[in-house]
Amino acid sequence: MRQARADEYAEFAAARAGHLYRSACLLTAGDTHLAEDLVQETLGRIYVRWGRVSRVGNPAGYAQTVLTRAFLAHQRRRSSTERATDAIPDRAATYGGHGDLPLRLTLLQALAGLPAKDRAVIVLRYWEDRSVEETADALNASSAAVRTRCTRALGRLRQLLGEDLGEYATP
Amino acid sequence: MPVEHDEEHFAGRLSHALHDAGDRFDADRAALVAGGLVRGRRQRLRRRAAVVGGAAGIALVGVGGALLAPWGGTPAPRPSTSTSASSVAGQPSGTPSAVPLTGRELIATLEDLLPEGKFSEQQARGTEDSMPAPYVRLVYDDGKGPGAIGVSLNRVKPGSDQARETTDCPDNALVPHDSCVSTRLSDGSLLKLFQGYEYPDRRVDTRLWSADLITPSGQHVSVSEWNAAAEKDAPISRPEPPLSTAQLKELVTAQVWRKYVEFIPDDPSKPTATVTPPSAPAEPTVEAILGTLVPLLPEDAEVVDRGSDYSYVVVDDGKGRSLVQIDVQHGMGDVADELFGSGSETLADGTKVIERKGPGDKGVAGGAMWTVDTLRTDGFRIAVSAFNAGTQHEAPTRETPALTTKQLREIALSPEWDQYR
Incomplete structure (x- = not known):
């Protein structure tokens, strides 16, 4: 070089x-x-x-x-x-912001419960702030597939974390 | 729509939570960068080896480099009498590195890790020379007078007498010193922080402070500093060496040194170094790929530019420039599902093919990128893309790429590529 x-x-x-x-x-x-x-x-x-x-x-x-x-x-x-293991046990009761663990660890546990591709979609969309199209490009997937994964992953995270991401609530 | 609104709301909170969680991960950036450099250089060497001698080239480079190194010589700076037995590696544990670590990299790393100040009289030896133990030393001046600082790297057998002698504090009667603390760190490494004198008989009061670290896998990092511009035969320039014990500890525990220890070739006298061919065929060179690609292009596509370090050509059929990129890769079978999802087809011989028509690089209005991606059953992948511009990121020079997907497909599936499998 x-x-x-x-x-x-x-x-x-x-x-x-x-x-x-x-x-x-x-x-x-x-x-x-x-x-x-x-x-x-x-x-x-x-x-x-x-x-x-x-x-x-x-x-x-x-x-x-x-x-x-x-x-x-x-x-x-x-x-x-x-x-x-694609089947995620229903652990909503033990996750959630009120548990013993700080939310940060709870969130990581919840991410661990997602299939790898779903996790990649979540990270690209909500950590990297990429659009659906940009995410699709990075994953060599179609926009429709990314949308589907995204909706599914958000649903699971919501189930695992509960609604209570309260301390990060945006005004 | 309440459901969508809810989802957006949750996504917003999730984004905040992700940023909060992600931002708390703190990296040793220098170590990551050094590790990346090691891998990049190895990959590059693999490519070059393919040019000179095919698949066996790379292994020979590694072993040949090691054979030049007479093992067991006395490495450079020996921080104190109490660590005199520490420097010669007896049981090397790493794998031979095909790419030598350069002295310049060592100097740059040390300067990077030290607090602000002036540097002079830099000297270093990487692993490219015949001696196996790398070191770096320089004179550092924080504004309160110059002081010599040296770092040397080696391997020792963990748990051996040699390792113990390095990290145990010496008897004050044998090696007079002001302070010595030996501790075990949370990662299992042993650390000795020592404050003594260059000459144990104190005929000159040059102070020598040192830190020796031995990791559980036997990586030995030794840092020494003096309150003089040289180890010996230099006047005392300041009351104490420039770095505090805490700074010394920070320097010796920097992850980057441990990565560098892995560059030290193994002891060639041990009969373990054998020439083993790499498991995957070497990647063909850019030149070879383009030499195969160009004859496969349509006749009206004149090649007006070609890549030298990446396999692409720019063609012009009279209607404007069009970039054509090609990837030739081995061992891609493990990502078949990622690459060839819905919309892919499987040919009679098992080769998977997918055609994609996309907008190309984001931010390029009207950009078009057409791709035909193919994967043979042995994991051999050819992906060809054509753009409607001469580069990936410039505004389009034409409406569609110069090659149709049918033409891209013919190129990607040509038996000519089998020579690289």
Whole structure:
């Protein structure tokens, strides 16, 4: 890598690593080790393609897409060796803001209860604030499929967390 | 509509909750960046190895690098007499790194981790030289006088005598010192913080403060600092070394050093280093991919530009420029479901094909991106996309891409690609 480009990459990586890590922590529902691994994988892929990535308008958005896909690919690999559980137990009573756990942990537990793709949709839509179309693009899915997943995931989270996300209520 | 309104309301609160939860995850950014660099360079090397010697190239690079390193030499800075036995790695545990760590990276990392000040007389050795133990040292001046600071990296066998000697405090009668504390950190690492003197007989009162960290997997990071611009033979320049014990601890425990330890090649005298071919074929080079792609393009599409580090061409059929991108990838079988969902077809030989017509890059009004994505049963993937502009992010130069989806499909399914499987 030529020096100027290497410097540019280093600056990008240093500026985005923190945000990518936080995204990865949400995608993995708080598995910080996996999150670190995914961020390094993402930065590695960006490094190799930096020449092209830096030419596209939004390298930060591109990195987020790479991260999301790396996460989903990891989940695919894992699910071939582990039993996938799609049925979420009804634990609404033990979740909810009034439980013993702070809401942050309750939320991570609830995210963990979602299928990986649904979690990716939630993170892209409500943490990255991406539109349905942008989310669909990142997931190589149709907008309709994203809408369906989103509605389903919101319904489940609501069921798991209860209505009581009160302390974050927007005025 | 009350249901939709409710959903929006809940989504708004969820977004707040996600931001609150996400923002509390704090990363060691330097370690993440270093880790990303390691992986990126390995991937890049894999690509280059494919150019020179095919699949075996990469493994040979790794082993060849290690063979050049005579193991067991005396590594650089030895922080004090009490740690004299600590520096020679006996039982290396990591895997050989094909890409050397450079001295320049070590210097940049140390400067980055130190508080603001002036740096001079930087010296470092990465893993590209014949000696296996990397180190970096420099003179740091926080405005109160220069002081030498050195970091050296190595591996030790966890639990060995050598590891204990490194992290146990020495007997004050043998090694006079002002303070020494040895503790176990929450991650299981052992840390020794030592405040003593460069010359145990105190013939010159140069102070040496050091921190030695050994992780449960045997990574050894050693940081030393002096109240003089050099370890020896330099006048005392300040009452104490520049970093406090707390700063020393912060520096020695920075995750990035542990990542760097993984660059140290394994001991080549151990008969474990064997040449094993990588499990997946090497990625073809951009040059090779484009060499295959160009003859497959329609005759009227003249190639006006081509990528050098990414596989794309820009064609012009007389109606405007059109970017054509291609991805040739191995081992993509595990994401088949992600890529080939509804709307995909499966050919007689099991190859999956999906055609997508999308708006292209967001923010480009009127942009069009047409893609044909294909996946062979062995996980070999060819995806070809054409845009209605000469780049991915510029305004359209034409209404539709220069290639039809039928033409893209013919390219993606051409048997010519089988040479890279």
